[in-house]
Amino acid sequence: MGRIAEAFDRAAAENRAALVIYLCAGDPSLDATVDLVVAAAESGADVIELGVPFSDPTADGVAIQQASERSLARGTTMRGVLDVVRRVRERSAVPILLFGYYNPILRYGEAKLVADAKAAGVDGFLVVDLPPEEADPLVEPLRAAGLGYVPLVAPTSTESRIAQAAALADGFVYYVSMTGVTGAKDAVLDEAAERAAALRPKAGAPVAVGFGIATPDDARLVAAKADGVVVGSAIVRAIASAPDVASSVRAVRELVAALAVACRR
Amino acid sequence: MRATLDLPPDFDPVTGRFGKFGGRFVAETLMPALDELTKAFIAAWADTEFRAELDALLRDFVGRETPLYHARRLSAEVGADVWLKREDLAHTGAHKVNNTVGQVLLAKRMGKTRVIAETGAGQHGVATATACALFGLPCEVFMGAEDVRRQAPNVRRMELLGAKVHAVQSGSRTLKDAMNEALRDWVTNVHDTYYCVGSAAGPHPYPLIVRELQSVIGREARAQVLRQKGRLPDVVVACVGGGSNAIGAFAGFLEDRDVKLIGVEAAGEGLNGKHAAPLTAGTVGVLHGAKSYLLQTDDGQVAEAHSVSAGLDYPGVGPEHSHLKETGRATYLAVTDDEALTAFQQLARLEGILPALETSHAIAALPKIVEKHGEGLTIVVSLSGRGDKDLETVQAALAERAAKSH
Numbered sequence: 112m113g114r115i116a117e118a119f120d121r122a123a124a125e126n127r128a129a130l131v132i133y134l135c136a137g138d139p140s141l142d143a144t145v146d147l148v149v150a151a152a153e154s155g156a157d158v159i160e161l162g163v164p165f166s167d168p169t170a171d172g173v174a175i176q177q178a179s180e181r182s183l184a185r186g187t188t189m190r191g192v193l194d195v196v197r198r199v200r201e202r203s204a205v206p207i208l209l210f211g212y213y214n215p216i217l218r219y220g221e222a223k224l225v226a227d228a229k230a231a232g233v234d235g236f237l238v239v240d241l242p243p244e245e246a247d248p249l250v251e252p253l254r255a256a257g258l259g260y261v262p263l264v265a266p267t268s269t270e271s272r273i274a275q276a277a278a279l280a281d282g283f284v285y286y287v288s289m290t291g292v293t294g295a296k297d298a299v300l301d302e303a304a305e306r307a308a309a310l311r312p313k314a315g316a317p318v319a320v321g322f323g324i325a326t327p328d329d330a331r332l333v334a335a336k337a338d339g340v341v342v343g344s345a346i347v348r349a350i351a352s353a354p355d356v357a358s359s360v361r362a363v364r365e366l367v368a369a370l371a372v373a374c375r376r
Numbered sequence: 377m378r379a380t381l382d383l384p385p386d387f388d389p390v391t392g393r394f395g396k397f398g399g400r401f402v403a404e405t406l407m408p409a410l411d412e413l414t415k416a417f418i419a420a421w422a423d424t425e426f427r428a429e430l431d432a433l434l435r436d437f438v439g440r441e442t443p444l445y446h447a448r449r450l451s452a453e454v455g456a457d458v459w460l461k462r463e464d465l466a467h468t469g470a471h472k473v474n475n476t477v478g479q480v481l482l483a484k485r486m487g488k489t490r491v492i493a494e495t496g497a498g499q500h501g502v503a504t505a506t507a508c509a510l511f512g513l514p515c516e517v518f519m520g521a522e523d524v525r526r527q528a529p530n531v532r533r534m535e536l537l538g539a540k541v542h543a544v545q546s547g548s549r550t551l552k553d554a555m556n557e558a559l560r561d562w563v564t565n566v567h568d569t570y571y572c573v574g575s576a577a578g579p580h581p582y583p584l585i586v587r588e589l590q591s592v593i594g595r596e597a598r599a600q601v602l603r604q605k606g607r608l609p610d611v612v613v614a615c616v617g618g619g620s621n622a623i624g625a626f627a628g629f630l631e632d633r634d635v636k637l638i639g640v641e642a643a644g645e646g647l648n649g650k651h652a653a654p655l656t657a658g659t660v661g662v663l664h665g666a667k668s669y670l671l672q673t674d675d676g677q678v679a680e681a682h683s684v685s686a687g688l689d690y691p692g693v694g695p696e697h698s699h700l701k702e703t704g705r706a707t708y709l710a711v712t713d714d715e716a717l718t719a720f721q722q723l724a725r726l727e728g729i730l731p732a733l734e735t736s737h738a739i740a741a742l743p744k745i746v747e748k749h750g751e752g753l754t755i756v757v758s759l760s761g762r763g764d765k766d767l768e769t770v771q772a773a774l775a776e777r778a779a780k781s782h
Binding site for chain 1: 391399400401402403404405406407408409546547552553556559560563564565566567659661662663664665667670672674675676677678
């Protein structure tokens, strides 16, 4: 069993939802990202989604769009992101999922990226614009390497699409709380959590809910019913509004700790 | 009643691929909507009533068929027999309306209550706003802030037609970013919103829908050149941004193996500098839901395109063009901003036609084609749009050119 699945099992055994924290690699810098990942892990994050910035993040709202732009403007590359993972591994065993868009993966080469990611200490991949129909070129090398793959299920997904996603899931299934982009404010989270719980028997893996979860109160609503809670844009905003790296690390520690408390049932 | 959908060569309707290009690379939220759209389009396209309604609109509202005009003075100048397929004479002044009337009619049939679109030069935005006014549907258009500036007349036209125009401030503030923002809107409002894509790009089924709706250009041109000239052309030429007018023009001649198909991309400031020529100087990647040629960095970030013409200022291209390039059925070349400006002036003075800057690229390619393939060829050019929208850009560029030469 991979570290991602273990993290969900451990959270379930402790009667809480697993807390998944998204960070955009390279915002404000790759050095800072190493410290931020470790800080999030030490403060109660069970899984890290490490965002690989992309020039055209069509599934993301303003917060992550701008973080991606800042990161790319500083010259972040896939190799730089893998190096962050390598450096985190000297200090933490927290499961890390690379989270991003398909083109940088395609450009790097799926098989080569999976090999390099595994060597760096990555645990799995989540690719927002890679539906099950197109996922084989990435999923096959991931399976061969024993790394996880996290498919997305949306409120619009049909039964047959849910089954397709479930067949690919290795680690968890990411349930998108609403039709929209990341960081949107109009998610009805208690209903989303119920849909995630109903999805659980069909998913073949734990189900985490993301999109529109910003505060400990939001997290509590979702954690009551779902296996996992994903927080991204709120973390990215906390980092962006901090005046320096030390205070961004402090801000992430505080927010993650409060979210972790809220994930207890 | 059933009509037939003749699938394009090498097209797989299950995967939405032209050869190895195309497909669907979008957020899961949109996948069911793309399935629904595919089914709805195939059913509508096979429904003779839908086709008859569309044909009547194309005739009475759009003004089809558009003429095929024998450009005698231009012919003498370039050393070829040049025939212009006058899409600039279609309602709203460009070929874009062929697609929007069809797609908005489809939106209505699907029961959608709101239409969104992206636009570069503003021609697709105007055409979508026009079709929405015709069918009484609310319309919102996403347009890069840079394009809002350089295509101001089209922004005013869209607003007069009742559309709301959103100036997109992210990224390069051009067509690519407008499409990103339209996709974000669609993923949010997918239950009631129809996304009217303007180019032969995007996830399946858009490249199929747009090529079928634009294929009227090539079908008409083929019949007209046979009637007027008494033979098929040697060459069909069209400009390529995303590639909708080109794919429409090429579609009519794909099976005529002796007819050369030549697409003309924007070389911008030159292929070693900033340009918008992914087929000529790009690599294969995934942007806006499809695998196709793309301008990108070594790290897979999409590069900013540049063209003096907003409609060609796009780093990607429709997947069928990538396939036609790969198989060799079509060839692609690129002309610079400067060459396009010269061609703009040339067509104005020789034929009394102000072409769009996009279209000017196709005109600018004619001497290169004659140089390569010899004099005396019969060439059909897709004159995709009129240039009134470009007057400010052209005047500024010509003033700059005059200042440089002094």
